[in-house]
Amino acid sequence: MAIVEWLQLPQEVLLHIFLYLSPSEKANVRATCTYLRALVDHPSLWRNSTIFFRSIGLFNAKFWDTLQIRKIRSVEVTKVTLKQFRKITLSLPDLTTVRMDSCLKGEILQGLRPLVNLKQLYLTDCSHVSDHDIFSEVINFHQLTHFSLCKVYFLNVLPLTSIVLLQNLYSLSLHPKDGTVPERALQYILFRLPKLKELSLAVGNMNKWKLSLCFNRPDNFLSAAEEKPCIPRLQLQKLELLNSGCVSLSTNAFDQLSTLTSVCLRHYKYLQHEDFIEALFLKLPNLTELKTEWLESSSTFSMM
Template identity: 80%
Template sequence: MKMPPIQWLQLPQEVLLHIFTFLSPTEKANVRATCTYLRTLVDHPSLWKNSIIVFKSIGIYNARFWDTLQNRKICSVEVSKVTLKQFKKMACSLPDITNVRMDSCLKGEILQGLQPLLNLKQLQLSDCSNVTDHDLFTEIVFFQQLTHLSLCRVTFSSVLPLTSIVLLQNLYSLSLHSKEGIVPERALQYILFRLPKLRELSLAIGNMNKWKLSLCFNMPDNFVSAFEDKPCIPRLQLHKLELMNCGCAGLSTNALNQLSTLKSVCLRHFKYLQHEDFIETILLKLPNLTELKLEWAAPFEPLMCPISSKLENLSVVGTQISNAALVWFSKSANGLKCLNLNFSYGYDEDVVKKFPCLFPHLQKLYLSNTRLTEESLVVLANLYSLQVLDISNNLHLTPEAILAFRKITSNRIGLILERPIESVKYCCW
């Protein structure tokens, strides 16, 4: 029976706020337009704490708009077309901003507009190609409270500008994706050993060879810099490492020793895996590794016998992987809880039917764009720990087959049935 409007409005505010958390932004806007009381509720900061406001053009908004965003305590914004004056307007209107992403080409001294944001923690710049590295880092080091910094399409002219990052002593996450795929290894080595809080690192390293890449993770020797007062830490404490667009495979023993604290490794657009033992070496030399991602990389075929690993999360996205490689992973990481094979290929339905035996502890399984039949879907019901199953973009499963699976599993598994078919977008492309 439908509740009369007057009774619905008499529900406690905390109940209404909880209900509104399930609404989309468009649905919230519709509720907000009904009356002053609901407008006030919809603007409650708890409903917007994880929201990202996307600005296409800042200059078109009036004071009332900025007041609304300020009342909601918006913390994250993404901007495209913007001038220095507009950046200053946004920073003054939204002083609580902690996260800024600029999704267009950075120009001139525009970052000066963010200087009023004393609480800025995360800064992501997707295109730095029109700014010299000297000018870029001169502006960035002003934000010494930053914990996350991501710079894409940077051109490094020399060693010294990059070393100024050591002034950002609170950095937890650093992404350096250069325009030419070249990062000065000496400068990178210098800053890595002088950022004591750094735990996450992402590098687009182009054709950097094994020895130059390894040098970045080796204890630096004598090195001249303007920031010699920053002490050198004895060991890296990285937890997450991402290597992109790499033309080499391998790290020296000394480098792997410095990376022994890693819990997650992502190799994206990695060119050489098929004839190297890099994957096996990573699993063998990194004892704390629980997550491995091979995304849009070269085919991988194991060369060694199964080795003991603590791996819990394996992601092979857009990459060829054979039945034999999946079996090898099942023996090397028998405690695997998450397996992502979205857009991957090279294996067949026969090995999918063996997943309950190969990966009995799986809690999440992603098979978007994988050819599955009703028979193989029924077999996957025997994954008794499974909580999430992605079978989107599958043209071979009928609604009847999916309904039968739901009945067999008593709806204990959350099914993902729809996902846009699109290539993954990375900010440095």
């Protein structure tokens, strides 16, 4: 097909073709002419793209204009100052997903404030920021559906319980640096998040009773956060346990987890306890997938 004929294809056809191109191939097409540059910058081609920022000092106004035209929704940030991060969030107001790594400090979180559409927030290294600083900013994003905290220290119960203000949470990951999540606080949270379907926990040395307590409906527990009603039953579908030494759960805990369809056990120390593996299948009637990972091996068991 001649180039002129190819360019005469309807725009929706060209856009569909461009969906199959890699970023470098899109860049080559974009460099050919003004018409194709405008097509390649169409937001539909960048809907599932993530921009990685390690330093933004060399980016000019044209770069930011291009990202705005494409309506970039997802970024990953590893090395920026507060001023630079504010540049990102102010230039990309449509962001719905932010992943932050080693750059994270208390003041950096303030740069999130312009993102009124933020739905997914992944804080993968909280070593240099307090739990109080994290939650004082995050609880303002009531629209969050996915929230992940890794390498965090929970110094106090009250900041953690403020998660209940995020009533739209669908997925929650809590991976503390010392492997300890306060079980009473976690219990309080789980039974006050009605939309929560996916949970990932680093549970460290929690014994059977402490871990089971997390999945038992709480009695009275006071929090500085605005009080939310306690749901009668959990509705979790996916559960991931990291670094767990627990070899079982109580009957009440299994009952509350009966809606699970997928369980992942990572770095599990006591996989030789076949009774627990058997109990998962016997006491979780909706379970269709069990994944185990330890050392450098992994296994997946599926039930159809």
